Amino acid sequence: MPLLNKIPAELNRLIGDSLSVGEDMADLLFACKTDLAPDGRMEDSMLVVTRRHLVVATRSDGKWSLTHTLSLADIAGLTVEPLVGASALMATVDGRESRLLRYTHAVAQDMSDAVESLLHLIGPDGSPDHTEPVAEEPVPDWSSREAHLRTFRRLWSFCLPHWRTLVIAMLVTVAASAIDLLPPYLTMILVDQVLVDQSMFIWLPLIVALLAVSRIVHTGVTIISGRMMAVLGDRLAYDARSELLNVLQLLPLKYYDMQQTGGLMARIARDAKSIHYFWIDFAPQVVQQGLLVIGMTAVLFYLNWELALLVLIPIPAIIYASFHIKRYLMWFYGRSWDSWATFFERVNDALAGIRVVKIFAQEKRQSLEMQLENEKVFTAERNIHIRSRTVRPLLAFIVSVGGLLVWWYGGQQVQSTEMTTGMLMAFFLYLAMFYSPVQQLTSMADWIPEMMTAITRTFEVIDSPIEEYTPDGTVDVPRFEGRLELQDVNFGYVAHQPVLKGINLHVEPGEMIGLVGHSGAGKSTLIKLMCRFYDVDGGRIMIDGTDVRRMDLTQLRSQIGYVEQDPFLFSGSVADNIRFGNQDASREAIIEAAINANAHEFIVKLPDGYDTPVGERGGRLSGGERQRVAIARAILHDPRILILDEPTSALDLETEKKIQEALGRLMEGRTTLAIAHRLSTLRDADRLLVLKNGEPVELGTHEELLDRQGEYYRLVQLHTNVSSIVGVEG
Amino acid sequence: MSFLDPAVVHLERRDDQPPTLSIAGDLFFGVKIRQAFPLSQESRYVTFFDQEDEYLGIVADPSSCDESTFRIIRDEIEWRYFRPRITRVVEMEGRGGTSLFSVETDRGEVKIPMRDLREGMTELSPGRILITDENGNRYEIPDLDLLDRRSRRLIRRLI
Numbered sequence: 081m082p083l084l085n086k087i088p089a090e091l092n093r094l095i096g097d098s099l100s101v102g103e104d105m106a107d108l109l110f111a112c113k114t115d116l117a118p119d120g121r122m123e124d125s126m127l128v129v130t131r132r133h134l135v136v137a138t139r140s141d142g143k144w145s146l147t148h149t150l151s152l153a154d155i156a157g158l159t160v161e162p163l164v165g166a167s168a169l170m171a172t173v174d175g176r177e178s179r180l181l182r183y184t185h186a187v188a189q190d191m192s193d194a195v196e197s198l199l200h201l202i203g204p205d206g207s208p209d210h211t212e213p214v215a216e217e218p219v220p221d222w223s224s225r226e227a228h229l230r231t232f233r234r235l236w237s238f239c240l241p242h243w244r245t246l247v248i249a250m251l252v253t254v255a256a257s258a259i260d261l262l263p264p265y266l267t268m269i270l271v272d273q274v275l276v277d278q279s280m281f282i283w284l285p286l287i288v289a290l291l292a293v294s295r296i297v298h299t300g301v302t303i304i305s306g307r308m309m310a311v312l313g314d315r316l317a318y319d320a321r322s323e324l325l326n327v328l329q330l331l332p333l334k335y336y337d338m339q340q341t342g343g344l345m346a347r348i349a350r351d352a353k354s355i356h357y358f359w360i361d362f363a364p365q366v367v368q369q370g371l372l373v374i375g376m377t378a379v380l381f382y383l384n385w386e387l388a389l390l391v392l393i394p395i396p397a398i399i400y401a402s403f404h405i406k407r408y409l410m411w412f413y414g415r416s417w418d419s420w421a422t423f424f425e426r427v428n429d430a431l432a433g434i435r436v437v438k439i440f441a442q443e444k445r446q447s448l449e450m451q452l453e454n455e456k457v458f459t460a461e462r463n464i465h466i467r468s469r470t471v472r473p474l475l476a477f478i479v480s481v482g483g484l485l486v487w488w489y490g491g492q493q494v495q496s497t498e499m500t501t502g503m504l505m506a507f508f509l510y511l512a513m514f515y516s517p518v519q520q521l522t523s524m525a526d527w528i529p530e531m532m533t534a535i536t537r538t539f540e541v542i543d544s545p546i547e548e549y550t551p552d553g554t555v556d557v558p559r560f561e562g563r564l565e566l567q568d569v570n571f572g573y574v575a576h577q578p579v580l581k582g583i584n585l586h587v588e589p590g591e592m593i594g595l596v597g598h599s600g601a602g603k604s605t606l607i608k609l610m611c612r613f614y615d616v617d618g619g620r621i622m623i624d625g626t627d628v629r630r631m632d633l634t635q636l637r638s639q640i641g642y643v644e645q646d647p648f649l650f651s652g653s654v655a656d657n658i659r660f661g662n663q664d665a666s667r668e669a670i671i672e673a674a675i676n677a678n679a680h681e682f683i684v685k686l687p688d689g690y691d692t693p694v695g696e697r698g699g700r701l702s703g704g705e706r707q708r709v710a711i712a713r714a715i716l717h718d719p720r721i722l723i724l725d726e727p728t729s730a731l732d733l734e735t736e737k738k739i740q741e742a743l744g745r746l747m748e749g750r751t752t753l754a755i756a757h758r759l760s761t762l763r764d765a766d767r768l769l770v771l772k773n774g775e776p777v778e779l780g781t782h783e784e785l786l787d788r789q790g791e792y793y794r795l796v797q798l799h800t801n802v803s804s805i806v807g808v809e810g
Numbered sequence: 811m812s813f814l815d816p817a818v819v820h821l822e823r824r825d826d827q828p829p830t831l832s833i834a835g836d837l838f839f840g841v842k843i844r845q846a847f848p849l850s851q852e853s854r855y856v857t858f859f860d861q862e863d864e865y866l867g868i869v870a871d872p873s874s875c876d877e878s879t880f881r882i883i884r885d886e887i888e889w890r891y892f893r894p895r896i897t898r899v900v901e902m903e904g905r906g907g908t909s910l911f912s913v914e915t916d917r918g919e920v921k922i923p924m925r926d927l928r929e930g931m932t933e934l935s936p937g938r939i940l941i942t943d944e945n946g947n948r949y950e951i952p953d954l955d956l957l958d959r960r961s962r963r964l965i966r967r968l969i
Contacts, residue, residue: 655847667851668813668870675812681865684857686843691849 087128089282091144095128095135098113098149107131109201112194114183118147118168125181127194129201134171136181148180155202160195169195192574199617207302212430212748231536235358238316245312246359251362252305257299261379264509266291267385271502305364313360320355330546332575333613354534368515376514383503387493389483391511395518397478402522405471412467417461423453479515486511534607549633555626560639560720562589562751563624564610564685570618571609578617580774581603590749594765596795602774604754607723610753611640623721641719643746645726647710649698654683655690657698657709661717669716676745677712678738679705704735711742722747724754726761757799768792814867817875819858821882829882831858838866843886853893856883884961893948894920896941899961908944915949922949927968939969 087108088094107130117123117138125138125147134155136148145793157172167188169180173442183191270287273280380388407522430446437446487508493499572578580602587593595603608614609621612628621628626638638661649657658673659665665673670690674680682705686692698706704807713721724743740760747754756762763782770778770785770792777791785792814833821841823829828840830900846855846868853873858866869875872883894915900919901912924930925944932940939951954962 087898240853497847577856653850655850667855671846671868672812680812680868683870684846684865685863687848689844689846689848691847 249308268502268506317356504617568619597771679708
């Protein structure tokens with residue numbers, strides 16, 4: 081992710097001055113702030129990269145200065161040297177390595193992203209690489225506090241298609257607030273003119289009727305606005321969820337490498353819901369309560385400004401108290417949340433591992449440990465409730481002070497006939513309505529950060545860059561022949577830590593290549609590159625002479641089949657899983673594929689045959705059965721290139737044989753890359769590529785490599801008894 | 811081709827013995843007949859197993875077999891897949907953790923004990939419901955809309 085940290089104005093000017101003619105800061109690609117000065121002081125430094133230059137600047141005594149200005153064309157190589165507690169960025173210029181800057185682990189991730197982008201820029205041979213643009217759209221940083229404003233704008237953009245409903249609902253809300261102001265005023269007239277003065281006694285039924293009508297209208301209007309906002313909120317939450325679900329399928333695999341599935345689930349379920357709360361609870365409440373406070377203040381001042389001023393006296397105390405009480409309680413809520421989380425984790429663990437618990441006869445201890453967590457939850461909950469039950473009456477007391485002041489001063493005015501009894505009553509009625517919105521608005525102020533954080537998290541996912549499915553200049557490859565070529569392929573999950581180095585391989589259509597090596601040798605990574613879950617850092621992967629990066633991703637992947645080591649099945653029926661890659665497949669085709677995968681027989685013996693639900697992740701099937709369903713799925717998918725990650729787990733001989741047969745049929749006529757563990761697969765492979773520490777060390781047939789007595793020979797010796805293999809072959 | 815030609819598949823049955831299958835002249839005694847898609851495609855895809863439960867073959871469209879073979883297939887399936895069809899829901903009562911469902915089926919009245927009502931009910935397709943009771947017995951409502959109003963209401967609350 082290219083970074084665009086803010087460049088201080090002074091530094092901006094400095095860099096602008098030092099750049100060559102024809103380039104200015106508009107050519108800025110990215111800037112990454114780091115945290116160490118060259119002499120090791122904790123001081124801001126900055127790596128700034130423009131289209132043609134790399135600039136390193138550092139701050140000393142509050143002043144910025146440039147330490148390095150290099151032309152990208154001159155940089156022959158860039159490396160990150162891991163130090164202890166820090167790292168250093170090194171550049172090779174004119175055959176000499178120089179230290180550009182040092183930084184701590186706190187900024188290591190940002191720097192790693194920056195270096196990755198830089199490496200793309202200078203290309204593998206050191207020259208600026210113009211074939212691969214790196215200036216991706218800067219991804220908006222949703223995490224900062226200032227981003228809240230942007231979040232509001234995004235919220236509004238979600239609402240825009242429904243603006244009519246929103247405007248009507250808001251108008252109705254305003255009407256409800258206005259109607260709310262009417263009853264106390266009518267009460268004043270009722271008391272003064274009708275009950276005390278009796279001059280307008282005839283008006284009694286009319287005023288009571290008006291009071292009744294205002295209540296009825298208010299109720300109706302509240303229902304209408306409530307319902308409208310609720311539907312709107314639900315619709316917006318639905319829209320947000322839809323967009324999220326859509327994006328989640330399109331995000332590149334490397335996104336998921338860095339995220340926990342649980343966290344993403346929470347975003348879909350909970351965070352997207354906060355958009356609903358914003359529009360249902362927050363926005364209308366702010367509008368309605370805000371209008372009430374303004375309207376009532378105006379009316380109170382209109383009726384009696386001196387008394388109105390007295391009413392306002394407790395307001396600062398109420399605001400202060402509400403604000404701080406919420407903060408104070410929040411701490412306890414946090415504690416409670418934590419204790420619940422640990423409690424659930426503990427219980428979940430104990431239940432998921434119930435078999436282990438019973439086998440080791442640890443029921444009592446488990447129960448005791450859970451009890452301990454239960455006690456923590458009890459304490460946390462008790463702390464909240466004791467405090468909230470203390471604080472609320474105190475708040476009510478502050479509110480009542482306002483009432484006492486009105487009694488005291490208003491009573492005097494009534495006595496001296498400066499004010500009527502009716503007006504005093506109206507004051508009390510307004511007063512009762514006045515403090516509650518003030519309290520509500522205050523506590524809402526505290527919701528904002530919490531809600532905004534949730535909404536922001538939702539947008540963070542929605543705005544993550546998705547995979548580029550149809551890159552510019554896409555070459556149409558409707559059906560592969562299956563010729564594979566890996567040319568000098570280099571790759572690392574973190575840019576400066578290569579996992580694969582200099583892989584060269586040419587595979588003819590229909591050929592089967594076995595990938596061999598210790599765990600961590602790079603076999604799985606190579607397979608991920610073939611599926612284009614990641615892109616190579618250097619070199620290229622070609623299919624039928626076309627670089628995979630120039631292919632439509634859907635077209636590419638639809639012709640690649642992948643059978644995982646432990647295949648993932650989706651909950652649904654066996655038939656649903658087999659037709660996963662080919663939704664239009666007929667039942668005949670499904671059965672045919674299952675027969676070829678040696679799965680048909682066990683499937684039809686299940687009580688519900690192909691209609692049998694496989695359970696979550698295929699848990700109701702055995703390992704061997706899952707394997708064969710996955711093979712049937714791959715057969716039906718009919719890929720031109722097959723990627724196979726052979727299971728390491730030992731199965732019974734019968735199942736093993738069936739799977740081998742099935743795989744044999746699956747591989748027939750297809751170019752196959754297989755991570756092989758089984759002797760039979762190794763022997764059947766046309767050639768074997770042996771990897772060691774990400775580098776290719778041997779390539780040849782099983783026999784050739786055994787004869788060579790090199791790395792492969794040692795690997796086979798490690799895994800099995802080599803003499804028996806030779807015996808089998810002989 | 812993995813499917814058997816219906817023209818060469820013949821079944822015979824004597825009294826209440828499991829049927830004998832002939833595939834292009836080869837005889838297999840005591841065969842078992844199973845459906846490949848017992849829930850989603852009952853009328854097609856019938857598989858045959860021999861006495862030892864070894865797989866023999868599959869016929870895509872059994873109605874293309876000769877009449878008596880087709881009849882035997884239907885009977886065998888009826889025999890193997892016991893799934894009474896519910897015609898009316900009489901009552902539903904909760905009793906402790908278990909609910910008891912009194913229903914009328916095409917096989918007679920029955921009380922269905924269910925520990926978890928929602929878990930035991932699966933909507934196979936809109937309006938078609940499969941009920942599995944706590945003993946693993948199965949019942950089917952082929953079309954919810956064909957039940958009376960009260961039965962419909964009782965079931966709808968649960969799915």
